Amino acid sequence: MTDHRGTPPKPAHPTQRQQPLPWEHPKPTEEEVDAAARIAAITGHPAYREPDHDVDFLHREATRGVRLQLDYLKAEQGLVEHQARHSIVVFGSTRLREPETARRELANARHAAAQAPDDPALARQLRLAERRMELARYYDVGRELGRLVGMAGGGPKDSSLIVMTGGGPGGMEAANRGAYEVGAQTAGLNITLPREQYPNPYVTPGLCFQFHYFALRKLHFMKRAAAIVALPGGFGTLDELFGALTLMQTRKVPPMPVVLIGEAYWRNVFDADYLMEVGSIDPEDAQLFWYAETAAEAWSDIKTWHHSNGGKLFESEETPWTQGEAR
Incomplete structure (x- = not known):
């Protein structure tokens, strides 16, 4: 009989026992010859896996809500751990070329067209190469903007305001690259696609997140955005840009700066004056964005x-931040 009076017993080991518990060993074969095979069948079945280790279970239709939560939470925790409070979000085409690359492609297209002047496909490739050469200057604009944001505030080590892009090539790469070149942290929100999209090499390791759902990716673009800058782009850029403008138009989020780089390009892409003329938007809606030609501007x-x-844009500024976060 144990005496529980007097000096307390020595604390038990937090994980080890002196005597094993009955369930720590499988039923012995001498008691049941088929026990081992039956236990192997039980433990080998997917139903026995812990849910967070069961990838097939996590990808069922019924667990879509859990996946949505995880898509949000993983990026959120990563941004918090890096102390990224606000961002300058830069959208732009994956097809935007570096100037040197554009020059090389133009030279190749000119050579090919000269060899077969009657080939309409080669003539079209030459026109595209000429257009891409014209637009290539905006790669440098995105790169310079990344540098300016990266050097601002408390300098490259101040991650309270970071450059954030979709993490891909082209215009996104340019902005991440500029921040990278001055030693600043910079984020990329990549997305899984049927054809794999590699992140550009200038995103900070630990700040490149891969999303399954476009909706959760969009949420993270808006949640910390202090401004949106759109370099020339196509469907993807337009999708993000108009989605953001709609949120501001409806005041689902408070308005913030929206700067379209390259006025001539954007006026050809959509006509805000016509939208006002026919009453599709109000004059105040057209004031939600403006144009710029350079990164400095x-x-x-x-x-x-x-x-x-x-x-304020930086923690060191005295004026309190008033931009609301997306909920």
Whole structure:
């Protein structure tokens, strides 16, 4: 009989026991000859896996809600751990070329067209190469903007404001690259696609997140956005841009600076004046965005807008931040 009076017993080991418990060993074969095979069948069945280790279970239709939560939470925790409070979000075409690449492609297209001047396909390739050469200057604009944001505030080590892109090539790469080149942290929100999309090499390891759902990716673009800058782009850029403008138009999120780089390009892509003329948008909606040609102009405009709005871009500024976060 154990005496529980007097000195307390020595604390038990947190994980080890002196005597094993009955379930720590399988039923012996001498008691049941088929026991081992039956236990192997039980433990080998997918139903026996812990849910978070069962990938097939996590990809069922019934667990879509859990996957949505995980798509949000993993990126959120990563951004919090890197102390990324606000972002300058840069959209832009994956097809935007570096100037040197555009020059090389143009030279090749000219050579090919000269060899077969009557070939309509080669003539079209030459026209595209010429257009891409014209647009290539915007790669440098995105790169310079990344540098300016990366050097701002407390400098490259201040991650309270970071450049955030879709993590892909082209215009996104340019902005991430500029921030990378000055030693600043920079984020990329990649997306899984039927044809694999590799991240550009300038995103900070630990700040490149791969999403399954476009909706959760869009949420993270908006959640910390202090401004949106759109380089020339196609369907993807337009999707993100108009989605953001709609949120601001409806005041689902408070308005923020939206800068379209390359006025001539964007006026050809969509006609805001016509939309106002036919009553599809109001004049105040057209004031939600404006144009810029250079990185310095865009960055200066963004800072001016925030100071006029009584907000701040950096933790070191004295004026309190007033931009609401997407809920």
